Amino acid sequence: MKILFLGDIVAKSGRTVVLEELPSLRRDLKLDFVIANAENAAHGFGVTDKICIQLYKAGVDVITGGNHSWDKPEIIPYIAQEQRLLRPLNYPETTPGRGVGTFNDGSGRKVKVVNIMTRLFMELLDDPFTALSRELPPGTPKSAGFEAIIVDIHGEATSEKMALGHVADGHASLVVGTHTHVPTADTQILVGGTGFHTDAGMCGDYDSVIGMHKEASIANFRRKFPRERLTPAVGEATLCGTYIETDPTTGLAARIEQVRLGGRLQRQLPEL
Numbered sequence: 142m143k144i145l146f147l148g149d150i151v152a153k154s155g156r157t158v159v160l161e162e163l164p165s166l167r168r169d170l171k172l173d174f175v176i177a178n179a180e181n182a183a184h185g186f187g188v189t190d191k192i193c194i195q196l197y198k199a200g201v202d203v204i205t206g207g208n209h210s211w212d213k214p215e216i217i218p219y220i221a222q223e224q225r226l227l228r229p230l231n232y233p234e235t236t237p238g239r240g241v242g243t244f245n246d247g248s249g250r251k252v253k254v255v256n257i258m259t260r261l262f263m264e265l266l267d268d269p270f271t272a273l274s275r276e277l278p279p280g281t282p283k284s285a286g287f288e289a290i291i292v293d294i295h296g297e298a299t300s301e302k303m304a305l306g307h308v309a310d311g312h313a314s315l316v317v318g319t320h321t322h323v324p325t326a327d328t329q330i331l332v333g334g335t336g337f338h339t340d341a342g343m344c345g346d347y348d349s350v351i352g353m354h355k356e357a358s359i360a361n362f363r364r365k366f367p368r369e370r371l372t373p374a375v376g377e378a379t380l381c382g383t384y385i386e387t388d389p390t391t392g393l394a395a396r397i398e399q400v401r402l403g404g405r406l407q408r409q410l411p412e413l
């Protein structure tokens with residue numbers, strides 16, 4: 142199975158590159174399933190139902206979130222009823238929405254998607270290690286009836302994300318990080334067969350500070366008062382993500398590649 146995971150879509154620039162490029166990527170790479178993190182899709186903060194619908198139409202199957210999932214309050218009734226929109230699993234039980242789902246690809250194959258948030262330099266949520274372990278099968282994805290299991294680890298600390306990757310090794314197809322908005326160069330297949338990438342990077346304008354207007358962000362680092370309101374950078378975005386092919390006998394990763402397309406970052410696409 143060929144799967145693409147897209148990192149945090151940031152504001153209009155990020156949405157534009159995804160809406161313009163994903164239909165042809167889906168066709169050219171023969172993708173079976175696409176997941177995108179959209180916690181920053183609405184002007185950098187949160188996501189709306191209208192944006193989710195645009196992303197589904199462009200070829201996204203499932204949308205994940207993070208600490209910014211709640212920035213647009215109108216998402217709350219939508220996330221409560223839309224199965225294809227996830228938020229981190231380890232929020233308190235009363236939080237609207239869900240952190241895990243099982244979906245079918247176009248051929249009826251089952252794909253499980255899990256969205257977890259870390260705790261170092263983040264909000265204090267329930268233990269992500271326990272939350273993740275509960276969702277993993279004792280054996281491979283295939284042994285539990287899944288063609289693939291994809292885990293979005295939303296977090297700041299590379300150490301915590303790598304540790305969670307090792308916890309899932311042998312049981313998930315892909316563990317991929319989001320939230321830092323910078324792609325890391327460590328795509329690998331872990332010893333037990335799980336594809337791992339510490340951070341997929343953002344789909345956004347890299348002439349910025351993690352997708353935000355650079356002057357305002359620099360000003361906030363230089364002086365603490367008065368604070369500038371951060372607004373998204375509006376230049377051409379780079380689409381950033383992680384591509385995997387699964388082994389049909391196990392559901393583990395047979396191949397993992399970075400994807401970078403458009404904008405300022407070096408282009409990188411899987412060779413067919």
Ligand SMILES: [Fe+2]
Pocket residue numbers: 149180181207209319320321322
């Ligand atoms: Fe983000």
Ligand SMILES: [Fe+2]
Pocket residue numbers: 180207208209295319320
């Ligand atoms: Fe985040």
